Amino acid sequence: MKPRLLDLFCGAGGSAVGYHRAGFDVIGVDNRPQPHYPFRFVQADALAVLEDLDYTSHPPYDAIHASPPCQAYTTMNNRHGSDSPPLIAETRELLEQMGLPYVIENVMGAKRELRSPVMVCGRSVGLTLHRHRLFESNVPLMTAGCTRPDDRDAAVYGKHDQRRIWTRADGSELRAATLSEASTAMRVDWMTWDEIREAIPPAFTELIGYQLLQHLNARVVA
Numbered sequence: 001m002k003p004r005l006l007d008l009f010c011g012a013g014g015s016a017v018g019y020h021r022a023g024f025d026v027i028g029v030d031n032r033p034q035p036h037y038p039f040r041f042v043q044a045d046a047l048a049v050l051e052d053l054d055y056t057s058h059p060p061y062d063a064i065h066a067s068p069p070c071q072a073y074t075t076m077n078n079r080h081g082s083d084s085p086p087l088i089a090e091t092r093e094l095l096e097q098m099g100l101p102y103v104i105e106n107v108m109g110a111k112r113e114l115r116s117p118v119m120v121c122g123r124s125v126g127l128t129l130h131r132h133r134l135f136e137s138n139v140p141l142m143t144a145g146c147t148r149p150d151d152r153d154a155a156v157y158g159k160h161d162q163r164r165i166w167t168r169a170d171g172s173e174l175r176a177a178t179l180s181e182a183s184t185a186m187r188v189d190w191m192t193w194d195e196i197r198e199a200i201p202p203a204f205t206e207l208i209g210y211q212l213l214q215h216l217n218a219r220v221v222a
Contacts, residue, residue, distance in 0.1 A: 001025070003062035003216055005209075008046040008091070012191045013037040014199030015065055015105065021202060022209025024063070036190050047087070050094040063101040063212050066091050067200065070107040088113045096138070101212055104136040105200060122185075123147040125203040129185040130155040133200060135208055139215045143207065154185040157197050 002025040007016045010028030016039055019026050028034065028041045029049050042049070046066065053060065068087035088110060095102040106114060114136040122129030124144040130153040135141060179193050186201045 003213065004060070005212075006049075006061040006064045008049070008064065008066040009068055010034065010037060010041070011067070011198055011200075012195035013039065014186070014188060014191075014196075014202055015067060015205040017188075018200070018202035018205030018207075019065065019209040019212075021206045023213050024209060027061075036192070036195060038190065047090060047094060050091075050098070053098065059098075059100060061100065062216055063103075064095060064098065065103045065105065065205070066095065067105045070110065070198075086113065092136075101139045101215055102137060103141075103205075103208055103212065105205075106134055108132050108134060110134060118143045119146060120204045120207060121146040122201065122203075123153060125201070125207055127185060127187065127201055127203055128153050129201065131186075131201065133204055135204075137208075137212075139212065141208060141211055154181055156182040156186060 002023060005019050005024040005026050007013075007019065007026050007028040010016060010030045012034055013028060013036065016026045016028055016037065020039065026039045028037050028039060029044055029046050030037075030041070031043065031045050033043060034041055068091050072086040088104060088106060092104060092115075095104070104114065108119075111117065111134060114134055117134035117136045118141045120133050120135060120143050122131040124147040132146065179196070182193065182196050183189050183191070186196055186199065187203060188196055188199060188201065191199060
């Protein structure tokens with residue numbers, strides 16, 4: 001059997017596909033409907049699910065990934081405020097009670113809230129994508145750091161309203177202009193614009209997932 005991974009605050013499944021490719025059986029949880037989530041999905045409050053898990057006997061999962069809402073930590077909301085509550089500390093507290101390998105992912109603006117996170121850069125995992133994410137874990141993680149960006153890299157963010165936000169030196173726009181362009185940059189072909197702009201590229205969690213799997217395998221051998 002494949003090891004089981006619980007994917008909390010799962011969104012449309014960018015993280016899930018990466019962990020699946022790494023070798024996990026993934027189950028997603030989100031408080032909003034996720035009709036495009038590619039694996040088993042449960043609509044529920046992620047923190048309530050953690051609180052209700054019974055770990056007194058055999059743990060139902062082998063590892064847990066959590067992506068608390070990033071809105072409280074984004075650069076723009078750090079400037080202007082956000083109605084979204086910061087959930088990283090509360091999520092970590094519950095995860096630590098589980099005693100399982102865990103990963104917490106968030107945006108660069110959450111660096112102060114995360115404990116010794118590693119950064120994954122889009123270009124470092126082979127994507128033509130301008131995107132960076134931080135990953136905290138209670139198991140050792142390694143990444144390639146930040147690879148020098150290419151002027152052709154696309155950024156996927158914001159409302160799809162055709163506004164020009166960031167222009168390159170050659171006059172082209174950094175932000176992906178179409179869903180097709182965003183899908184190519186992220187290597188995600190099943191999401192809407194609103195889903196993909198918040199998603200974690202599968203290549204990010206595939207890298208993290210391989211390391212989680214190695215940790216689990218080493219623990220079994222030991």
